[in-house]
Every structure is written in C-alpha cells, then in structure tokens.
Amino acid sequence: MPRPSRTPNRPSAGRRTPAGGAQFSPRPTDYRTRQPAHEYELEVLPGLEEVAETELSGVKLARDQRGLRFWYPGDPERLTRLRSAVAAYRVKAWDVPRPRGLLGNQQLGELTDFLRGVAQVGGHRSFRLSAAGKESSVMQRLADELQAGLALPHDPQEGELLIRLRPEQNGPGWEVLARLTPRPLSARAWRECNMGGGLNATIAYAAHKLAGQRDEDRIFNPMCGSGTLLIERALMGPYDAMVGVDISADAVACARQNLQAAKKQIEVAQVDALDTGLPARSFDLIIADLPWGDAIGDHRHNNVLYPRFLDEMHRLTSRHGRLCVITHEIRLFETLLREQDRWNARELFQVYSGGHHPKAYLLGKK
Ligand SMILES: C[S@@+](CC[C@H](N)C(=O)[O-])C[C@H]1O[C@@H](n2cnc3c(N)ncnc32)[C@H](O)[C@@H]1O
Incomplete structure (x- = not known):
C-alpha cells in the first residue's frame, strides 16, 4: 500500500440590454476596464447548475431552459478556466427571420467581427457550423464567407471554433453562439488516457x-x-x-x-x-x-x-x-x-x- 502523497502546500446594433442585469445594468460596459460586456451562455450538465453559479460567484446569472446566461465585462480568460461547465459560449443575436439574413453585408461583417473576437480569446485554428439544416446551400455559403472573412479553414467534423446557430428563445431573430475554447471545458488537458466508465x-x-x-x-x-x-x-x-x-x-x-x-x-x-x-x-x-x-x-x-x-x-x-x-x-x-x-x-x-x-x-x- 503506497503512502499518501502530500501537497507542497448580444447585442446587435445595440438593441439588447443585459439579461436580468442587476450586476451590469443599465449599461453593458465596465468603466473600470472600458471593456465592452459580452453575453455568454454556459453549458452545464443538468444538476450541476448551482455548482456553476457558485464558481461564477459575483456574476449575475439568468437560468433558462438552454443554459446559464450572463453578461460579463471582464477578461474572458476567466471563463476559459471554469471547471464546472461543459462549455462556455459568447452569444450574439441578429434581427433576421432566418439564417439567410446573416449573409447580408452588414450582418456578415458584424458576424465575422464577433467570431474573430472569440477566436482571439481561444486561439482556434479552424471552425465548424452547427445548426439544423447545416447541409443547406445557405449554410454552405455562410461557411464559405466565414472561411474567407476569418481566414480559418472550415472543418465540418473537427473544427475548433464551434459556431451554433439557433432561433432566439425570447425574440424574433437568430442567435449565434461561439464556443470560447477549441475543445469543451470538460475535456481536460490532463486526460491523455480515457477509460470506459471514466467520470465526467x-x-x-x-x-x-x-x-x-x-x-x-x-x-x-x-x-x-x-x-x-x-x-x-x-x-x-x-x-x-x-x-x-x-x-x-x-x-x-x-x-x-x-x-x-x-x-x-x-x-x-x-x-x-x-x-x-x-x-x-x-x-x-x-x-x-x-x-x-x-x-x-x-x-x-x-x-x-x-x-x-x-x-x-x-x-x-x-x-x-x-x-x-x-x-x-x-x-x-x-x-x-x-x-x-x-x-x-x-x-x-x-x-x-x-x-x-x-x-x-x-x-x-x-
Ligand atoms: C466507475 S469506475 C471508476 C472510474 C473513475 N472515477 C474514472 O474517472 O476513471 C470503478 C472502478 O472501480 C474499480 N474497482 C472495482 N472493484 C474494486 C475493488 N474491490 N478495489 C479497487 N478497485 C475496484 C474498477 O477497476 C474501476 O476502475
């Protein structure tokens, strides 16, 4: 028996305000750092929401059926170190009735800037799209435009910058979620060996x-x-x-x-x-x-x-x-x-x- 080891000891065209935002409302700007606040969504295993809320203490969170949403003006690097969440996404919505609207000049420019900002945080080297109908011609065009605009290769299977498109839950438009990290947060860097039955x-x-x-x-x-x-x-x-x-x-x-x-x-x-x-x-x-x-x-x-x-x-x-x-x-x-x-x-x-x-x-x- 071994000896126990001891430790050495969104907002398009500014139309949104932060959800529930006591912490950051009325303006999603932190004037200490002059960093614009971004909206985020945390994907958390159902049952662990309170643990994630505790880990993000100090941040005013709103729970909806899709995850934990919040506005955050600080350095997003903190969000890439969360240990209780499966993934963290930056979120932005556009007033477009269907994804085709994202191909408009202005929207495409905004979308590319938004995604470039996320890729700067995460150092992603490729991207992929996740949406209902992702094989459609509109999605193909979107992928082509983003490939050119972001100067990142489109890799439909393994793309690191995961871009999810979905209808807004409480609005008429579509929202885009971009995963902050190239891999999910739950896929730990230390896990070189996987075992059947390994715990998340x-x-x-x-x-x-x-x-x-x-x-x-x-x-x-x-x-x-x-x-x-x-x-x-x-x-x-x-x-x-x-x-x-x-x-x-x-x-x-x-x-x-x-x-x-x-x-x-x-x-x-x-x-x-x-x-x-x-x-x-x-x-x-x-x-x-x-x-x-x-x-x-x-x-x-x-x-x-x-x-x-x-x-x-x-x-x-x-x-x-x-x-x-x-x-x-x-x-x-x-x-x-x-x-x-x-x-x-x-x-x-x-x-x-x-x-x-x-x-x-x-x-x-x-
Ligand atoms: C559910 S798995 C643990 C998975 C682990 N938490 C992980 O993340 O990989 C249960 C483990 O119990 C081990 N095990 C079963 N009976 C055992 C025993 N009597 N003594 C020690 N280990 C045992 C199995 O070999 C198996 O690795």
Whole structure:
C-alpha cells in the first residue's frame, strides 16, 4: 500500500440590454476596464447548475431552459478556466427571420467581427457550423464567407471554433453562439488516457466542492479508475495527503498517465480497496465513484461489493470524516443506507450525463 502523497502546500446594433442585469445594468460596459460586456451562455450538465453559479460567484446569472446566461465585462480568460461547465459560449443575436439574413453585408461583417473576437480569446485554428439544416446551400455559403472573412479553414467534423446557430428563445431573430475554447471545458488537458466508465470531470469537480474542500484533509480515492477524482482535487488546491487505489492494473496505469500529464505527484496503487491493510481512521475524506454495473462491474457483483465497501470505509474514515459516494446504483445504495444505522447520509446532487443519471451522496459517521 503506497503512502499518501502530500501537497507542497448580444447585442446587435445595440438593441439588447443585459439579461436580468442587476450586476451590469443599465449599461453593458465596465468603466473600470472600458471593456465592452459580452453575453455568454454556459453549458452545464443538468444538476450541476448551482455548482456553476457558485464558481461564477459575483456574476449575475439568468437560468433558462438552454443554459446559464450572463453578461460579463471582464477578461474572458476567466471563463476559459471554469471547471464546472461543459462549455462556455459568447452569444450574439441578429434581427433576421432566418439564417439567410446573416449573409447580408452588414450582418456578415458584424458576424465575422464577433467570431474573430472569440477566436482571439481561444486561439482556434479552424471552425465548424452547427445548426439544423447545416447541409443547406445557405449554410454552405455562410461557411464559405466565414472561411474567407476569418481566414480559418472550415472543418465540418473537427473544427475548433464551434459556431451554433439557433432561433432566439425570447425574440424574433437568430442567435449565434461561439464556443470560447477549441475543445469543451470538460475535456481536460490532463486526460491523455480515457477509460470506459471514466467520470465526467465536471462531476468530479462538483463532488469535491460539495463534499467540502479542506486544506487539512487526508484523502482516499478507492476505485480511482483513470484518476479523475484525484486530479480534479489536486488542481483545486492544498490538502494534507491523497492516495488512490484500483484493483485493475490497466486503470492504475491509466491514472498514472493522467497524473503525469497533470503534473501531479499522487501515489496510485493496484490494491483491492476492501483490503488495503491501512490503519483504522486513516482518512478525513474518502471519495469514490463506485462501479455502476454497466460499463464497469455488474449488478449482481455490486450487491456484494457495496455493503462490503460501506463497512470497510466506515473503518477507514476518521471520527469526523466524510465519505462521498457517486453511483448509478441508486436503488441498491439507498436500500443499503436505509438498512444501516452507522452513517448519516444526504444526497448532494443528481446529474444527467451521457444517458446516465448518477447521484452523489455525502455520509458522515454517527
Ligand atoms: C466507475 S469506475 C471508476 C472510474 C473513475 N472515477 C474514472 O474517472 O476513471 C470503478 C472502478 O472501480 C474499480 N474497482 C472495482 N472493484 C474494486 C475493488 N474491490 N478495489 C479497487 N478497485 C475496484 C474498477 O477497476 C474501476 O476502475
């Protein structure tokens, strides 16, 4: 068993005002920086909106069915570092009844300027369009015009500057959303190794934030898989110690590769999490994404694994420690919680991701 490692410690022609804008209204301009405010939309996994709101603290957000919208006058670089969002888009709308209207001289000029501004932030090297009817002749012409105007190649499959066109929700026009970063924010730079069943990194970030981030925590991540929970925590800030284990040699190798890419020195070992040989009460935070019984493990096996896991983690958790569990085996896990009297438990969130709807729970010893 390895030693836990320690940390060295829109608005076209000015026709729009900011949505809900107590923070930035009545004028979308920050006179300290004299930067024009832009409107943005955050794509967030359903269930993690509050975590994203907290991460964007100080910014007045409006939630609608499509995402979180806000006006932001500051340096957009901050938005490219968000860890709870899948993607951030700059948004601008035009008073045109259909996309063909964007091909008008004035609109095309405005659109090109708008997209150039985003490409300056993100350093995109190609672009692609995403819209209903994107194979239509209008969209082809738009792509040709943008290719010339932006001096970026149009790559319909892999284009880095993702440009989404859609009808306005609360207006007569069309809006254009341009993704700030060449890849989604959730596709972390450190993820060199992907594993079936790997956790979406925004879920890992949310679980850590809601389970509590404490500099003095000794953290254990049993069943670490590709290392998502370890790396996201290491990137959040100091902790006292952290270690991960997985029973699979491939998972351990994958986690190590990702840790190296993240430049984080955290020990991971090929060890059965139920038989670590570690002393009782070794950890203040145990955080685990248990096998969900589909890509990883199977339901029958989980009927045995989960109760044994809860027993062993009870032994390893310090007196005032926390156990955070992420699982899609909701019925099984909630039955186990009802049938025991050694843990206090509460649900932290339920998130919708990739056809799954896992929950995260926080348990404390009674
Ligand atoms: C849902 S996956 C974890 C995925 C991980 N959160 C990630 O982002 O890659 C569950 C992991 O539990 C591991 N596992 C299953 N039983 C185990 C045990 N008894 N001890 C340690 N690891 C175990 C599997 O090998 C698998 O990597």
